[in-house]
Amino acid sequence: MNNLKGPVRVVGTGLIGASIGLALGRLGVTVHLVDADAESALMAERIGAGSRDVAGEPQVVVVAVPPDHVGAVIAAQLAATTSAIVTDTGSVKSKPLVDAGALTDDLSRYVGSHPMAGSERSGPLAGRADLFDGATWAITPHEGNRPEAVELIRELAETCGARTVELSVQDHDLAVARVSHLPHLMSALAAGTLVDAPASHLELSGQGVRDVTRIAGGDPRLWTQIVAANAPALTTLLERIRGDLDRMLIALGKDDGSGDITNLLMNGVTGAVRVPGKHGAPHTDDATVLVNIPDRPGQLAKLFADAAASGANVEDLRIDHSPGLAIGQVELAVKPASVDQLVKVLTERGWVVHR
């Protein structure tokens, strides 16, 4: 490391671009802010993400514009510079490569990348210096890249606080189709069936439907661009879903379809347990303890103080809401070795605890 000297030009000063500027600024790297929207660049400058006025050739250009424009801006930045390494932050990696490739012959200075961080907020004012701290940042080199160019982008990502993962362009797009874009579409399709549901039906909602439909609330225009850019990988997965859906429909229509239904559900169990939880560990490693909690200020504070007193580190938690009543339940996930002491201490301190 230590090859990243700057200046770094950030093109596109929304949430991601402004956050990259703020993150690099922590280490004194000079950041040049560029945005087609002058107001956005001004706001990014005002929050300290960099300067709109930096002369000379940048060492690195980061293209952080909306998905539909990524390819064209990469090509423009390659043309506008002579030695700079250009990367982008788009959620899909093959389309920018194709789009930029249609506009320029030489993509050797372009190395794709994808910081897996974001927020439900957007725009430069949502920018944060620590947005990437602990996040995964995928680096997706292509055949024409020199190793030093790839290394420089890796260093950029790490300087921003992220952990890098190197994947081929094709692998990356299939991976995000699987773990991000398809879940988003499934969430949207499930949520879409609720638009005309009577309120009395929605009253029976529990935590399950809340979890499944949560991400469906994301910005439809942004997600349209992401989904459209990853159409080939998503089409393969959606056709697989349609096959399974048809099998489910056939099984539901048969008197002896139970075996087929169970097989489809077993498949879901097998897939669900493969999703990594905290720190990449399977979420089944932790033991869970349920605690009843009155809905009053300070009760969570008391619970966590009591949990801390037992020496247990709470790895994860979930509040389960009971519509209509002022009582909730908190599910604490802790290391199995901590459970006995946690239950003992909480019980002694008056909590109603279930293992």
Place this chain on the structure above:
Amino acid sequence: MNNLKGPVRVVGTGLIGASIGLALGRLGVTVHLVDADAESALMAERIGAGSRDVAGEPQVVVVAVPPDHVGAVIAAQLAATTSAIVTDTGSVKSKPLVDAGALTDDLSRYVGSHPMAGSERSGPLAGRADLFDGATWAITPHEGNRPEAVELIRELAETCGARTVELSVQDHDLAVARVSHLPHLMSALAAGTLVDAPASHLELSGQGVRDVTRIAGGDPRLWTQIVAANAPALTTLLERIRGDLDRMLIALGKDDGSGDITNLLMNGVTGAVRVPGKHGAPHTDDATVLVNIPDRPGQLAKLFADAAASGANVEDLRIDHSPGLAIGQVELAVKPASVDQLVKVLTERGWVVHR
């Protein structure tokens, strides 16, 4: 109220049956425990859910057996009693009515119901007296029921601590298909695409895929019975999903499909915001504040103590994990009026807070 005197016979002493016994026991109602599995009834008795040895006609019979057996056991209990009101706890309400109706002419003493509570645990030892505290318990009368019979089952549910909602049998089954069974199937189908994903793809998993696939981990045999019992309502919804899925596939295959993709995603947003959050209120009512939190014992306790000191009541929260690094982010949902003071107090006390 005050018509529920007991004895209450609970047939099927798994999680739900044992919990009903424990809940009724809190108010001194005599509970008669019956299970085809002698060991299960014995365990339920040992944890105080009731007695295996209660003579005489019960006032109420609660059938809490696995979904496939509900109808037959309802008919058997109607035959075995002369005046008892019989209810069941199945997740689907039309199939038991049809199944029992095939075995007996008079269903006037049968009133369907459905406690919307459960646990990832099962069996009598998972039983809890407070399982239904604050839960919704649907009551689904049919035309042949006398009002007193319906009222008695409502009283039973309320005695167990639940809030009751009255729905027709058909409405109930469509409602749970929408807010429970369909989300489960969508979660299972999404998770099913991960069974053969390379580990390097799964490494890019974030909170979204974790949320969408969580409920897919539920017991496949139990869910097969639930899904099969609600086949008609689910088939209608799944065909709607298939229509939307086909529209999505067509849109992804077209150069000008963006408008269609956006429409489908907008539909998802509209549906997602209709899902009630805590206490039946739309989850958009709360404002959210993000706080960085080091992964050490006691940090959550400190955070919640500091939040409580600001006077804010934490309505909901979520921990976002950063795979690979020892830093996390906690999203606190509070009433909008509490946000300013919360941010002020947390910042003063050294937390890194984002609005």
